[in-house]
Amino acid sequence: MDKAINQDPSQDEFVRLLASHSSRLMSFIRIITMNRQDDAEEVFQRTCVILWQKYSQFDGENFLAWACRIARYEMLKHRDSQRRVKVFGDETIEYLSADAYLVAREVGDRRTALGTCLKKLDDADKELIKHRYYDGLSVKEIAEQLGRSSYAVYRELSRIHGMLSRCIERTLAEEI
Amino acid sequence: MYRTNVSRGNLVAPDNDDLSTLRRLILKSQQESLSDSESEQANRIAQSKAGSKEAVAMIDQLCAFSEFSSLDSPSLAKDVFDVLREQPDPPVKAAVRRVPTALRNVVAVSPSAPSTASSPKSSNYLWILSLVASNILVASLAWSLAGSLSKRQPVGDIVTQAVSPQLVSMTACVWSSSDDSVPAIGQPIPTGEVLSLVEGIAEVRFGDDATRGAVVRIEGPASVQIRDNGELRLLRGSLTLDSFGSDAETLTIDTTIGRVLVAGQSSIGLVSDDIVSEVHVFTGSALLNPRGVTFETEQIRLIESEAVRVFSTTDMGSQLVRFAASKSSFVSARSAGFDALKIGDDYVKAVKQSEPGVYWRFEQLHGENPFYIENEGSIPGMNAVIVGNPTWRQYGNNRVAEVGTARASAFRALETWPEEPLGEYSVELWVKPQLYHHGEVICLHEQEELEDGRHQHTMMLEVTTKHHFTHRLSDSAPNRFRFVHRQLGAPQPISATSLFAEQPYEPRVWQHVVAQKKGDRQLLWVNGQIAAERINPVPLSKNVQILVGQVYPNSEYRRFAGQIDEIAIYDRALSSQEIRTHIRAAGRSIAPKREATDKDSGTTSP
Numbered sequence: 001m002d003k004a005i006n007q008d009p010s011q012d013e014f015v016r017l018l019a020s021h022s023s024r025l026m027s028f029i030r031i032i033t034m035n036r037q038d039d040a041e042e043v044f045q046r047t048c049v050i051l052w053q054k055y056s057q058f059d060g061e062n063f064l065a066w067a068c069r070i071a072r073y074e075m076l077k078h079r080d081s082q083r084r085v086k087v088f089g090d091e092t093i094e095y096l097s098a099d100a101y102l103v104a105r106e107v108g109d110r111r112t113a114l115g116t117c118l119k120k121l122d123d124a125d126k127e128l129i130k131h132r133y134y135d136g137l138s139v140k141e142i143a144e145q146l147g148r149s150s151y152a153v154y155r156e157l158s159r160i161h162g163m164l165s166r167c168i169e170r171t172l173a174e175e176i
Numbered sequence: 177m178y179r180t181n182v183s184r185g186n187l188v189a190p191d192n193d194d195l196s197t198l199r200r201l202i203l204k205s206q207q208e209s210l211s212d213s214e215s216e217q218a219n220r221i222a223q224s225k226a227g228s229k230e231a232v233a234m235i236d237q238l239c240a241f242s243e244f245s246s247l248d249s250p251s252l253a254k255d256v257f258d259v260l261r262e263q264p265d266p267p268v269k270a271a272v273r274r275v276p277t278a279l280r281n282v283v284a285v286s287p288s289a290p291s292t293a294s295s296p297k298s299s300n301y302l303w304i305l306s307l308v309a310s311n312i313l314v315a316s317l318a319w320s321l322a323g324s325l326s327k328r329q330p331v332g333d334i335v336t337q338a339v340s341p342q343l344v345s346m347t348a349c350v351w352s353s354s355d356d357s358v359p360a361i362g363q364p365i366p367t368g369e370v371l372s373l374v375e376g377i378a379e380v381r382f383g384d385d386a387t388r389g390a391v392v393r394i395e396g397p398a399s400v401q402i403r404d405n406g407e408l409r410l411l412r413g414s415l416t417l418d419s420f421g422s423d424a425e426t427l428t429i430d431t432t433i434g435r436v437l438v439a440g441q442s443s444i445g446l447v448s449d450d451i452v453s454e455v456h457v458f459t460g461s462a463l464l465n466p467r468g469v470t471f472e473t474e475q476i477r478l479i480e481s482e483a484v485r486v487f488s489t490t491d492m493g494s495q496l497v498r499f500a501a502s503k504s505s506f507v508s509a510r511s512a513g514f515d516a517l518k519i520g521d522d523y524v525k526a527v528k529q530s531e532p533g534v535y536w537r538f539e540q541l542h543g544e545n546p547f548y549i550e551n552e553g554s555i556p557g558m559n560a561v562i563v564g565n566p567t568w569r570q571y572g573n574n575r576v577a578e579v580g581t582a583r584a585s586a587f588r589a590l591e592t593w594p595e596e597p598l599g600e601y602s603v604e605l606w607v608k609p610q611l612y613h614h615g616e617v618i619c620l621h622e623q624e625e626l627e628d629g630r631h632q633h634t635m636m637l638e639v640t641t642k643h644h645f646t647h648r649l650s651d652s653a654p655n656r657f658r659f660v661h662r663q664l665g666a667p668q669p670i671s672a673t674s675l676f677a678e679q680p681y682e683p684r685v686w687q688h689v690v691a692q693k694k695g696d697r698q699l700l701w702v703n704g705q706i707a708a709e710r711i712n713p714v715p716l717s718k719n720v721q722i723l724v725g726q727v728y729p730n731s732e733y734r735r736f737a738g739q740i741d742e743i744a745i746y747d748r749a750l751s752s753q754e755i756r757t758h759i760r761a762a763g764r765s766i767a768p769k770r771e772a773t774d775k776d777s778g779t780t781s782p
Contacts, residue, residue, distance in 0.1 A: 027239065035206065035238040087205045092219045092228075099232040107236070114240055122485065122499030133241035139207055151770055158199040162191045163500060165233040 014055050017063045018048065028068045028104035032075050032097055034087055043078050047071040065101065072097045110168055117167035125160045132157060193685075194221045194765050195230045201768075202234050217765060341365045341392075341402055342381045347581055348613045348737040349376030349396065365402050370411065372399045375613045375641045376737075377508050382408070382427065383420070390419040390427050390438070393508035395611070403430065416445045416509045419460070431455075433486045434466040445506040456483040456501035458509065466496070507611050507683045516571040517606055517686045517741055519762055526761035527604075528552070530754050532744035533594075534722065536560045536587070538568075538577040549577075549587065553744065558722075560587040560743075563729065569739060576741035579725040581610050584732035586725035592623055593722065594747060597663075597715035602746040603637060603691045604758070608739040611683050612641045612655045615736030616727040618743065620720040622664055631728055634717040636660040637691045638727075639681055639736065655680035657707065659691040659700040663714035675700045677707035678770065686739075688759050694749035704756045704766035 018025075026044055033039040050070050058066055076090060088096065103110065118126065131137045139157070143150040201210060201218040210218065221227040343359045351358040352372040359365060365380065373396035383389015394400055398413020409430040419427050421440035429436045431446060433453040438444055442460020447453060455464050457478040464476040464484060476484055476496070483501040503509040519537075527535060535553035542550050542559070549560035564585030567578045579585045594601075607617055616638045621631035638658050652658075653676060662673040677700055681687060690701035698712035724743065727734040750758075756766050 027236070030239045030242075031232055031235045034202075035235055035242055037242065087202075087210060087215060087218060088222060088231075089219050092222045095223050095228040096232055099229045100236075103232050103236050110236060111240055114237065120498075120500055123497050125499075129241075139203070149770075151768070154200045154203050155196075157203050158196050161199050161203070161234050161237055162196060162230075164237055165230065166191065167500070168233070 014052060018051065018067075021064045021067060024064055024104045024107055025067050025071060027107040028064075028097075028100050029071050029075065031100040031103065032072060032093055033079075039075075039078065039082075043071060043075045046074045046078065050074060064105065068097070068101045068104065106172065109172055113168040113171040114164065116171055117164050120167060121160065121163070125156075125163075128153075128156055129160060192226075194224075195226060197765060197768055198222060198227055198230055199234045202231060202238075206238060213766075214768075217768075221765070341406070341408065343378060344381045344391070345379040347377040347379075347610060348615065348735065349378050350374040350613075367402045367404050367406070370399055370401045373397065373413070375611075377611050380408075382406075389421065390417050392417045395506065395508050410446055410448050412448055412450075414445065414447045414506055416443070416506045418443045434464055437463040437465070439463075443509075445501070445503070445509060447505070452485060452487055454483060454485045454505075456503075456505065457481070458501055458503055515608065515685045517574060517576060517608070517739075517762070518572045519574040519606075519742055522761040523742070523758065526758050527742065527744050530744070530746065530750060530758070532604075532746050534558050534589070534743070534745040536724075536743040538741055538743075539575050551589075555593065557591045558589050558593065560722075560724065561590055562586075563588055563725075566725070574741070576606075576608075576739045578739045580615060580735040580737035584726060584735040586723060586729070586735075588724065588729055589722040591721075592719040593620075593745075594716065594718055597718050598747055599693070599715050600695065600747070600749045601693050601716055602748065602750040603635070603743075604689070604746070604750065604755070605743040606686050606688055606741045606762070607639075608686045609639050609681055609683050609736070610738040612680075613639065613737055614641050614734060615639050615738075616723075616725065616734050617657075617689075617736050617740065618722065618724045619727060620716070620722055621728070622717070623719065623721050625730075629728065629731060632664050633660065633727075634662060634664050634720050635691065636727070637689065638734070639738075640676070652676050653680075657681050657687075657689060657700060657702060659698070659708070661691075661693055661698045661712055661714070661716070664717040664720075666714055668714065672710075673712065675708040675710055677702055679707065683738075686764075688755075688762070688764065690750060690755055692749050699749075701755055702767065703764075704752075704759045705769055 025047070026040065029043050029047065030037075030040045033043060047067065047070055051067055054070070072093070076093065079086060118129070121129070128142070131142050132139070137145075139150050139153050143153045146153070198218055198221040201214055204210060204214070205218070222231045342364050343361055346359075346361060350373070352374045359371060359378070365371065373394055375396040377396070378394045380392045380394065381389065382392065392408060393416045395414040395416075398415065399411040400413075400415070401409040401411060403409055407428050407430055411432070417427070417429070417438060419425075419438050419440050419442050421427075425440040427438045429438065429446065431448050431453060432450075433448070436444070436446065436455055439461045442462060443458040444460070444462050445454075445456040445458065447456075455462060455476075455478060457480055459480050461477065461479045464478065466476065466486065478484060478501075481501050483499050485497050485499060487495045487497075524537070532553040533555040534551055536549050537552055538549055538560075540550070541547045541562075547562045549562075551558040551560070562585070564579075564583065566585040566587070567581070569576050569578050577587070579587075603618060605618065609615070616636060618637050619633050620635040621633045623631075625631055636659070638660075640652065640656050640658050641654055652674070656679075657677040659675040660673050661675075662668050675698055679702070681702075688701075688703050690699075692699040692701065693712070693716060696711050696713045698710050699706055700708040721729070722745070723729055724740060725736045726732060759766055
């Protein structure tokens with residue numbers, strides 16, 4: 001029962017909803033695909049197709065929640081088709097999906113908060129973040145340059161990300 | 177499926193070891209494959225409520241940084257650029273960038289020398305962004321300083337209050353003194369005299385009632401002085417301060433970097449050494465009046481959760497950076513009760529399945545004169561008789577023993593063990609040191625006392641600190657668990673019997689420790705991982721006595737200060753699987769396995 005897209009009166013409404021939620025939906029997908037861009041794009045495309053195919057079933061209440069449910073299902077299907085080792089099992093993805101939805105809803109605010117929180121890091125921590133993410137050095141490369149173990153660098157990065165997470169939550173809470 | 181009633185502020189729980197481990201594993205998974213056990217650990221933590229939220233927050237940050245790098249959704253870049261646009265022209269001279277020396281000449285991005293270390297997918301555009309981002313880091317710090325200037329408050333607005341100090345409590349304090357005089361509890365501290373606290377925590381009271389003044393906790397090693405006007409001067413080391421007065425009542429502390437004015441109802445931490453000094457404000461506010469600085473500010477006002485670090489360098493003078501205040505940097509700011517050990521039936525069952533000969537749970541006192549803890553292991557008798565007055569702390573349904581914090585106290589078995597020398601054994605326990613100090617957690621000593629009151633030991637498990645009573649340990653790394661195994665009467669040098677854990681122990685945090693002899697190997701396990709190992713073929717001597725909390729039964733020398741629970745002693749080597757099963761049965765996670773380094777190979781080999 002294919003929809004004739006160019007004849008469907010709900011097309012404009014669907015496009016408007018998808019456009020207004022696409023960045024949040026993509027954020028959700030990127031989280032549950034563990035920031036794998038290739039997987040995220042694949043799942044995003046599949047999800048958009050399914051959303052349109054099933055748009056008649058949308059209850060009109062919460063487009064993002066509905067889209068994220070479908071995206072999660074598509075993600076699980078997609079990774080079943082991959083032979084890659086999965087970091088998180090399906091059950092864990094269930095847990096993450098609920099929280100990923102909450103994060104995706106406010107992704108814009110979170111990016112702003114992250115920018116604010118980066119400023120608050122001490123400069124040694126900023127340097128490490130910069131080397132890893134802006135300069136694109138691998139953990140191994142950083143470890144070699146610093147004469148430290150990779151484990152120590154992972155641990156430092158973990159600590160900084162933890163500080164940023166808490167700072168982001170504090171910043172968002174203050175803005176309410 | 178989706179929770180909608182979760183407030184934003186509650187999304188991420190307070191940090192803990194599990195969450196830290198989870199973040200590290202997620203980071204690792206971005207670059208390499210996780211082992212089965214790592215994957216299992218990540219899934220287990222992520223399936224908890226806090227773990228799930230932490231994982232999502234963590235991955236979202238990675239997404240943000242990826243967006244920046246790939247430029248396919250440059251929202252982060254936009255926000256960071258917005259931050260830059262909001263700033264006044266920064267006095268770059270005032271900002272500090274502490275680039276690790278090893279990296280400084282390799283990857284730092286500079287306008288005249290574009291980085292060659294960018295990822296292969298970097299484009300020219302990305303390089304430009306990296307360059308701008310690099311400048312943003314500088315600019316944002318300068319802006320922080322500018323902010324402090326705009327918010328500064330004249331010192332004249334604050335009432336400075338001089339108060340007389342008194343020592344109110346000491347925890348495992350060792351003082352260094354040129355004569356025999358050491359500070360005593362309840363006595364005023366003489367002005368002008370420099371007090372050197374070698375180890376321990378000394379609590380000093382300023383003011384004479386609970387509504388004014390402050391309590392200062394000095395963390396050894398530290399040197400302080402009470403000036404003639406009653407002000408405290410921190411010469412070196414760390415301290416925390418809680419002030420009780422009203423907002424307008426300010427206490428002044430003199431430090432090497434300047435005077436710190438602490439508002440009433442505030443809680444702060446100070447660190448001072450020759451090169452780096454820090455002021456942390458946990459609650460309330462404080463004002464730093466720096467001395468001899470090169471940056472363009474006269475006063476730095478800090479409010480809750482803010483901290484400032486001042487570097488003193490010979491070539492560039494003093495430099496300043498702001499960062500987030502950290503209570504965890506101060507042992508005395510952590511509550512002794514913050515890490516709860518909730519031992520339940522699962523743990524007891526798991527330990528009993530391993531059939532310990534001695535198992536002291538510290539749940540209930542029996543007998544009278546002396547009181548004792550009943551042995552739940554297989555060897556008849558071997559109860560833990562109380563020495564002194566240990567205290568108790570309850571974590572849910574679990575009770576633990578606290579020794580040495582208020583006064584020396586211990587537990588000992590009156591009977592001897594083992595009947596024959598043992599080639600293999602394990603001593604397993606949970607331990608939470610109150611602070612960094614040199615104290616005996618548990619030891620097995622010869623029954624017979626030497627003429628000078630000491631006893632010889634065949635086994636010792638202790639915590640060490642920076643300053644050692646025994647100069648023979650002075651070459652070892654400080655703040656480590658130390659495991660000694662030797663045969664009584666055997667001519668072994670001390671260096672051939674000691675094991676020091678590779679990593680420092682954590683004060684006020686529960687750690688699972690197993691001291692073990694397995695064939696020719698002497699092993700020290702901390703939180704389920706081998707922390708140190710050596711070849712040591714000699715057996716455990718027979719007919720020795722178990723003593724917990726101090727090194728000699730009739731002396732307070734080298735007492736342990738902290739909490740202890742679930743001591744189990746086995747006449748065999750527990751397997752790694754058993755050790756880890758026990759830890760998991762306590763609801764705790766196994767520490768991540770450390771990567772071997774060149775340094776490791778030097779310390780773990782005989």
